[in-house]
Amino acid sequence: MSSTEILIVGNPNTGKTTLFNNITKSNEKVANYSGVTVKEAKRQVAFAKQKVDVVDLPGLYSTYSKGADESITKNYLEKHKNSKVVYVTSTADIEKNMRLFVELINAGHDLSLFINEKDAKIEKECIEKLENKLQIPIYYGDARKKRKDILKWLFDKVLQKSGLGVLGIGYNEIVEILKVVKIDSQKLDKILLHPVVGKVIFFIVIGLIYYLSFLSVGEWLSLKVYSYWEMLCEYFISIIASHEKYLLIDFLQVVILKGLGSVLAFLPQLFIMLLCMYILEESGYLPRVSYLFNINLNSLGLNGKSIFGMSIGMGCTTSGVLATRNIENIKCRKQTCLLLPFIGCSAKLPILLYLSTNLLAGNNYLVLLIVALVLYIAIIYMRSIRDTDKEYFIMEVPRLKTPDAKTLLKQSTILIKDFLKKVAGTVLLVASVVWLCMNIYIEVKGQSLSIVDLFTNVVGILFKPIGLNNKAVIMSLLTGLIAKENIISTIALYGEGLGMGLVSSVTFILFIMLYSPCLPALRCAGVEFGGKFQFKLFIIQMIFAYSMAFVFYTFAEMFGLLFGFIVCIVFISLAMALIKSVSKKCVIKCKTCVVGA
């Protein structure tokens, strides 16, 4: 491999991605916990008429590491042994960070050292002594600042460096030179890590986020966005109306105004929720939540690190699947992925609100019952399939810090851009296709039927037993497999009110909360764990959705809504208990056969 490539390597949470974003002017995700970067990122940088590829790699604690994200770095280093490596260490943790540095330099990698000034200072004399000792270029400064100085150091010192520096250096020799000030623990941790108060604070924080996003500020902003969008669309429609382009008017009213508008209206709510979650990540609060809830998560076959996948999964299930790479235990990783569809992504929550407003006629308590039922199903399911073997758990808990305003602003911009891209791309395309299918008619046995009618007449046979034999419902569930946002936009194409009773409406919402994640999330799970797992994830969620919808609809129609919920709880409890006992018997039988043999 040519040496026009620079790899950025180091322990987790030292500022590698911050450095990468600074020198390449990118916006890769950063946060204050280990395991944020789970895949490599590559960009080309030009400086003084030269170009170089810069690669940001996931953090690595040691070359003995087994985590999926750390394996990416190990394998990349093995394949790109001739590349220049910039080893990033943070000042406060430099003693710990130097262990991997020593491993890499003695393994013959071409290293330069970037000391990121973070939470502590190192004297310049120590840096000079270290440079003389190691015979490699060293940069000391803030990874977020002085881009030109950093680039000059990269191009003039790092790329021009010949030789590998001093080999056979010992860890103790390096540590003797460095004089790092000991940092005291933060006082706020006494409250945040308290076994009772800490957990109460967590639930208050989550409740506050949901209140801000979906009930107060978020709701008000959402209504404003929709009303302005409506005004804008009506203005354009009024201009076209005079030209009597009725098909175009219908497209504008149905697809653009209602379809796109109904999705765009959720932008403020999603923005507030995701920004709040990002503040939690950036501050270093999430690892504290992992510490507090690790034992509770163990009872579900998960561990504290599952928190990161779950919190990111609340934004996007696909990203949540990738975030599980920081979990070393493969069974726990898969278990976390199986949980993600139950938690729901940022698209599912607005759907819940939209449908509860339009279908449940103000019976908001039903939303709480649906959510409680879904959570109960998730817990029972996780407990029935969990691996009971004990495992080691160790996780670095970073210092708390105030989120950087510049980074928050950048992250907010990315959130809005990604959302608008999705709306302008996938949602607009799917809504347009559905609208076309609603307006193209075919003669069948003397009847003029639209493509949607033909399709839903066939597929409707499957949905009749669960009370969802409704064109809008069927089409929305199908388009929802591509992206969950399409559910609202497709329903909006049919106008408000689906003509369904209360029982069918609750069944519909329950089905949405349980059915398969979107195709990109399924595909990502397939890439991470194989095609079998991808298929299993799809089938399991469809079985949950259909069986629960069937049980609920059947009993709710006969005996009332509350009875429907109760029967669902009893049914799922018995079903999971049966599955658990059958699988236990199979394991015992297998072990007996093996022992007998």
Next chain:
Amino acid sequence: MKLNEVKGLKILVLNDITDGSLKDRLSSFGFVSGAKLMIQSRIKGMMLVKVLNSTYAINDFLAEKFLVEQINE
């Protein structure tokens, strides 16, 4: 003395971890023979331990592997 048997905030010296496969992984965190670690806090099944300037959450299952010698400072 095992780490998970220790109560309160104490400074300890870590002796050799006998599990070889775990030893390499933990050494990258600074958990090596002779290291000083301080128990910051405990909750059921978990503890926060400070080594050098870094803090780690470890579970009791892991803490049982540590043989420690208490130093009163």
